[in-house]
Amino acid sequence: MYSTKLTESGIEPEFGPFGPAVLKPYSRTRFATDGRALLKVYVGIDPEGRRLREATTIERAALRGISVPTVLATGNGEGRSWTVFRTVAGKPCSTGTPEAAEEYIGHVMAVSGRLHRPTAGATPGSGWGTPQASPRPASPRQFLLDQFSARCRWLPSWKVLAEALQPIDTHRVVHLHGDLKPEHLLVDGKRLHVVDWEASACGPAVLDYIDVAFHLVRDLLYEGVPAGHVPIDLLTRLPFSGPVLAWRLLLWLDRRRTQDIDLVSTHDIHQIAAEEQAAPAYRSLAQMVEFLRAANVPR
Incomplete structure (x- = not known):
């Protein structure tokens, strides 16, 4: 089960440090420098709805035998919605x-x-x-x-x-x-x-x-x-x-x-x-x- 109690200010010490952001139309993503985690910040259309939808769906997709990234932590704060994923190879x-x-x-x-x-x-x-x-x-x-x-x-x-x-x-x-x-x-x-x-x-x-x-x-x-x-x-x-x-x-x-x-x-x-x-x-x-x-x- 992923963490929902971690604040955004606690992401960097727990999973980072993170590298430069990759800008996409509806997200900003940053990989941890050790390669073990990915931080996604949702922007644009319904950020909070997309955050909740992704975290919930990933759990259910895994139950269907689909290989998906693990959600390590997710939440919102400082006006932003975010999720930290464990990176997957490939x-x-x-x-x-x-x-x-x-x-x-x-x-x-x-x-x-x-x-x-x-x-x-x-x-x-x-x-x-x-x-x-x-x-x-x-x-x-x-x-x-x-x-x-x-x-x-x-x-x-x-x-x-x-x-x-x-x-x-x-x-x-x-x-x-x-x-x-x-x-x-x-x-x-x-x-x-x-x-x-x-x-x-x-x-x-x-x-x-x-x-x-x-x-x-x-x-x-x-x-x-x-x-x-x-x-x-x-x-x-x-x-x-x-x-x-x-x-x-x-x-x-x-x-x-x-x-x-x-x-x-x-x-x-x-x-x-x-x-x-x-x-x-x-x-x-x-x-x-x-x-x-x-x-x-x-x-």
Whole structure:
């Protein structure tokens, strides 16, 4: 059981000293100079909620046989939310070659096999916690729509997306990691460690798979890989949903500059959402991402 009594001022003497901070959009991380611990300070969107979600989910993921970093201490103070993890060995997955990308997708499928087991009583929402008693729990579709900022409800494409997402309500609700990027899967010989659980949630399993596919397409294109070299055939091995892919594209843009989401038209969203086959949908996504990159949309 991790410590919740340690104050932030006590972190350095107990687990440090720590090296320079690595800055990410929603966190600041520092490794102990002896390599045994990692300090994460949550910033940006809902720091305290993400701290609590990650610490709780890690304990539950371990019970599912998933190798995760141990939480040594966690808390908040001096206006900041933080967690100290025991570091785990391993190198992040890579997508730099076709062989590496295939290995990465294999690891995703292995982790998902443990994550996406049927879960009695699970309802859509952030984290894996016990759902609050509610006469009207959120539907999977409403959970997805609630991820957007309020301004998106005035977009011409909002109605198209909301209608397209209706079938998602028939999907079984399971536990999700929420951010299975290559850098969150650390390979140590034959062992796989899964880190960064702050985006964990409950929802349809296809959310994890679409997130993986979206990141792979976007990140390869932003690294300068030609669209024709993106491994579309590899991505078709993952479960697919056109409406969820359209949702993921809009969510990315909603979290960038205010004007970026206006670069995607209602026709673009309908084209992806209405596609029943994964390969043409991912090709359309690649074309859109190439256009958005040329328009200087931040990655």
